[in-house]
Amino acid sequence: MDNILILPGGLQIGGAEKIAADISKYAPKGKYCFHYIVFEGLDNVYGAEIESRGGKVFTIPSPSKGYKQYRRFLGDLMDKYHYKAVHSHTMFNSGINLSVAKKHGVPIRICHSHTTKTETNISFKRNMYHKYMRRMILNNATDLFACGVEAGNWLYGETEFKKRGKVIHNGIDVDLFAYNETFRQEIRKKLGLEEKFVIGHSGSFFPVKNQQYLIEIMSELLLKKPNAILLLIGEGYEMSRLQEFVIKKKISEHVMFYGPTLEMYKLINSFDVFAFPSLREGTPLALLEAQANGIPCVISDRIPEDVILTDLIFATPLEDRNAWVENICNCQRSDSVHYHKLMKESGYNVSNAFSVVYQTYGR
Secondary structure: OEEEEEEEEOEOOOHHHHHHHHHHHOOOOOOEEEEEEEEOOOOEOOHHHHHHOOOEEEEEOOHHHOHHHHHHHHHHHHHHHOOOEEEEOOHHHHHHHHHHHHHOOOOEEEEEEOOOOOOOOOOHHHHHHHHHHHHHHHHHOOEEEEOOHHHHHHHHOHHHHHHHEEEOOOOEOOOOOOOOHHHHHHHHHHOOOOOOEEEEEEOOOOHHHOHHHHHHOHHHHHHHOOOEEEEEEOOOOOHHHHHHHHHHHOOHHHEEEEEOOOOHHHHHHHOOEEEEOOOOOOOOHHHHHHHHOOOOEEEEOOOOHHHOOOOOEEEEOOOOHHHHHHHHHHOOOOOHHHHHHHHHOOOOEHHHHOHHHHHHHOO
């Protein structure tokens, strides 16, 4: 078996991290042995499952704790296991990973972009870092992957991505996320949501996900939908601040923080509408899962259009709060059971989404 080293940074519950973990989950049996590197201080939710399949997970200090030490560890690991491929998912930091891989003779060196631009106004120092690391990536990568064209253009530059890049769709298990009425009744009863209009959201609690926007418009939503409940699923450093904000807004009985879960395929059935006000995204898994489940989705108009795969999507400007309230209140499920078939045909099913990845490993 060929050894493959994957560097996701962390293996916590999140879109990019799940994609990195799923690459080993759906790989051809008996062909590759997968190793992962996780930075200290980050959750390792998927590690046990990876190791149960024969993989290894190494936990090390992040590069910011000392670049020389980090490069030395990577080099020693590469010399010991003679990797066929190194697959880096750590955005601009991938330049370091791939330069070490090239120095130590790894033949296939992949950089994988999972998001679009970061801050709108970045510092001069950060901008110079991006330029330096982009050049390092382009000089050391054999393959440039991205979840979408915008994500590829952001990390590599439009010219280079058009010339060398490949779009690798973020794959989900479409059948797993197909609408299930039994799960819907089970979850709504368990959470006391039987008579509620459930506005669902799934995402890490970071500023870019913009959950505060949903909390801010809840008072207006409740005027039109007094039985509305905002169900927020996920974790992150913003959670405690947002919980305090809910108390301040005096809407605690209408907002539920569920926390992280590995059973999103069950919980998603309880939603009546999916709300996704992100400031930016690459190709969000949560939105793919929602479409497979047949949920009407009110989303930010800043999300790339290539993830709009069904007629369930209502892209709405964040500047227009009234439109958000109206669109959410007007949504209702209809023919949810049919949408997983449409998603299967879209190319985002795990059975075919990672085929180019495995072809690249086997080159």
